[in-house]
Structure formats: C-alpha cells, structure tokens
Amino acid sequence: MSILKVENVSIRYITGDFKAIGLKEFVLRKMTGNYHVTEFWADRNINFTLERGEMLGIIGTNGAGKSTLLKAISGIMVPTEGTIYREGKIAALLELASGFDNDLNVRENTFLRGAMLGYTRKFLNEMYDQIIDFAELQGFEDLPFRQLSSGMKSRLAFSIACLVKPDILILDEVLSVGDGAFRKKSEAKMREIINGDATTILVSHSLEQVRELCTKVLWLHKGKQVECGYNVQEICDHYQTFLDESGESGDKA
Numbered sequence: 001m002s003i004l005k006v007e008n009v010s011i012r013y014i015t016g017d018f019k020a021i022g023l024k025e026f027v028l029r030k031m032t033g034n035y036h037v038t039e040f041w042a043d044r045n046i047n048f049t050l051e052r053g054e055m056l057g058i059i060g061t062n063g064a065g066k067s068t069l070l071k072a073i074s075g076i077m078v079p080t081e082g083t084i085y086r087e088g089k090i091a092a093l094l095e096l097a098s099g100f101d102n103d104l105n106v107r108e109n110t111f112l113r114g115a116m117l118g119y120t121r122k123f124l125n126e127m128y129d130q131i132i133d134f135a136e137l138q139g140f141e142d143l144p145f146r147q148l149s150s151g152m153k154s155r156l157a158f159s160i161a162c163l164v165k166p167d168i169l170i171l172d173e174v175l176s177v178g179d180g181a182f183r184k185k186s187e188a189k190m191r192e193i194i195n196g197d198a199t200t201i202l203v204s205h206s207l208e209q210v211r212e213l214c215t216k217v218l219w220l221h222k223g224k225q226v227e228c229g230y231n232v233q234e235i236c237d238h239y240q241t242f243l244d245e246s247g248e249s250g251d252k253a
Contacts, residue, residue, distance in 0.1 A: 002049040003199050009082035011043040011068050042068040044223045055200040057214035059239055061248045064220040066203045074170050088167025091117050102146040109145050113160050135159035162189050169200045207236050
C-alpha cells in the first residue's frame, strides 16, 4: 500500500478576503462598495503516489507551486480540493530557520526542534551526540543560537530531521546548504535513508542532484502537473530542454 497518495489536489490562495484584511477594513470596504477578492490557484489537480523507500524529486521554475504543495503534504496547509493520504511520522524541512529559538543555545534548540517533530526526550537523549556529530557542531553546543552562521543552523536542522529516521522526509532545497564536503555527506545520508525504506520528497533546482538521488520525478509549471514518473532521466531532459528554450530560471518556488 502507498505510504503517500496525492489525489486531485488543488490549493487556492485568496487575497483581499475577510481573513486577510480584518474586520474593520472589511466593514469599511463593504460600506464603500470597494470589497474585492482575488483568487490564485497555486496548484491544480496534482496526482501521484509514493511507496515506502522511494524518493521523489519535484522540479519547476519560480511560481510552479512546489513549496505550496510541500506544505499541504506535510500538514501545514489543507488542500482546497482533493485528498492527501499519508502514513507514519513526517519530518519536514521547509524553512531551515523555522522551529529554532535564537535566545536558546544549540543543545536546547536540538531538543526543541526534535520535540516539534514529535520525538520523546528519551529518544533525543539517545540520538543527541549523533545529531551534533553529523552537524559538525562539537564545541558549539553552549553557544547562543543567534551566533551560529546560516550554514551551521542548516546543518543542525538537516541532522535532526534525518537522524531521527522519519517515515516520510520532506526537504525543500536543504541539500544545497553548507560547503561542498557537507553537501556530499548530506547526499550520502539521503542514499542511506532511501536504503532504509524511508520515503523522501526533495525540491531542488539542481537537476544533477535530482538525477543522482531520486527514483521518481514530478515536474510542475505554474501550478499544473507537466510530467510525473519513474523515467527520471527522460523527464529531467525534457525539463532542461524547456529551460533552455524558454530562458526561465530553475530556482525554487
């Protein structure tokens, strides 16, 4: 049975509605006849399934709807239409700086972030040294989090998410953080996770990364599903041709 199934998922943003502008502004606009809403569909009729141990790469240019889809899969957002079925624990690295407290030190933030992912203190006590070692933060554990570089923060976030062995791991551009040595180590950890039967979703603007790591690819463009399948090299070739011909950027959205 599929560990993740996305069926006819569409996600709509509404700007200018009551929730966005507040009660006072809503009343004033209604009284003056100046109340308007604008609909924007970030994703439209997205469909795919993932089995245990598969790794899906999501590719697309700016505004493709990639990050919005990840938020829905991770449970942060509820789809406007369609259904998402998922099993097991999900660890999502969507914004690497989120979930940390700058007033706490590295050790305290490790336990805070782990707790947010749903893991017990006993489990985190057992995993703590391994997390710090992988993140290469030995000797920095009592340092206030605000004093860390962005790369150090990213390494810690990645380490916590990966080493606690989630059933579904969602990564939004996190493999591009850190220096070349850490990127190689991160990619090796991804291969280990895949071999360990975790299901992984990776958003990356690096087609080389997607080609090397992913077993399946989903190509989105302006919220619509262009291609999806196990023919990773072929789909990546099609996407590269599209980029070359259109002159668009492959950066994340």
